[in-house]
Amino acid sequence: MNRIESIYSFISESDRVVDVGCDQAKLGIMLAKRNQSSIASDISEKVIEKAKNDIKSDLIDLRVSNGLEKIKEGEADTLVLSGMGSHTILDILNNTKLRFNKIITISNNDHDLLRVKMNELNYMVDSEQIIKENNKYYNLIVFVPGNRKYNDYEINFGLNHKDKELYNEYLDYLKNKYKNIKKSSKNKNKKISSLLVLLDA
Numbered sequence: 001m002n003r004i005e006s007i008y009s010f011i012s013e014s015d016r017v018v019d020v021g022c023d024q025a026k027l028g029i030m031l032a033k034r035n036q037s038s039i040a041s042d043i044s045e046k047v048i049e050k051a052k053n054d055i056k057s058d059l060i061d062l063r064v065s066n067g068l069e070k071i072k073e074g075e076a077d078t079l080v081l082s083g084m085g086s087h088t089i090l091d092i093l094n095n096t097k098l099r100f101n102k103i104i105t106i107s108n109n110d111h112d113l114l115r116v117k118m119n120e121l122n123y124m125v126d127s128e129q130i131i132k133e134n135n136k137y138y139n140l141i142v143f144v145p146g147n148r149k150y151n152d153y154e155i156n157f158g159l160n161h162k163d164k165e166l167y168n169e170y171l172d173y174l175k176n177k178y179k180n181i182k183k184s185s186k187n188k189n190k191k192i193s194s195l196l197v198l199l200d201a
């Protein structure tokens with residue numbers, strides 16, 4: 001499964017989806033194929049103009065919007081934020097009063113920060129999935145309303161992972177990566193050392 005197919009697999013037919021940062025609106029196209037309408041928005045006017053030219057489906061409501069600025073209360077209950085960094089994801093959520101039943105993220109970085117800060121916004125991890133696309137790993141996280149206590153391992157490597165085989169492959173990849181960083185760095189890298197301890201536990 002690629003990234004967009006994985007996001008799709010976490011969406012039910014009754015979900016009212018807004019895909020923020022939709023780019024080519026690939027998710028909206030997949031949803032429209034099963035007759036599901038959705039909102040697909042992007043900060044870039046150019047991106048939305050192109051999508052409007054390419055996509056001829058009444059089921060995809062394409063909008064130019066910085067984050068959730070152009071989304072009204074009650075229009076969506078499921079938010080997708082994929083292909084952006086954790087800081088952008090958190091900025092978007094900090095700048096809205098809207099609440100969602102489900103938020104599906106694929107962040108490019110800082111998943112530990114995302115789990116912690118989402119908890120402060122009253123969204124807790126429901127489940128996660130590692131995706132491998134073009135030989136690169138991606139960490140999908142599904143958040144739902146609520147908060148929970150995480151241990152250090154969960155903050156850094158997640159919880160309730162769906163594809164255990166790929167998850168273990170990802171952990172092996174991280175272990176090797178951190179070992180190489182440790183070997184090549186002259187100064188003691190405390191963060192990397194503590195992550196390695198967690199992975200070896």
Ligand SMILES: C[S@@+](CC[C@H](N)C(=O)[O-])C[C@H]1O[C@@H](n2cnc3c(N)ncnc32)[C@H](O)[C@@H]1O
Nearest residue numbers: 020021022023042043044047065066067082083
């Ligand atoms: C790398 S693309 C990801 C496309 C798609 N969601 C995916 O996962 O393949 C990131 C998109 O997010 C958009 N974007 C970045 N910041 C945004 C913001 N604050 N609000 C809405 N869209 C944003 C960019 O214009 C770009 O089209």
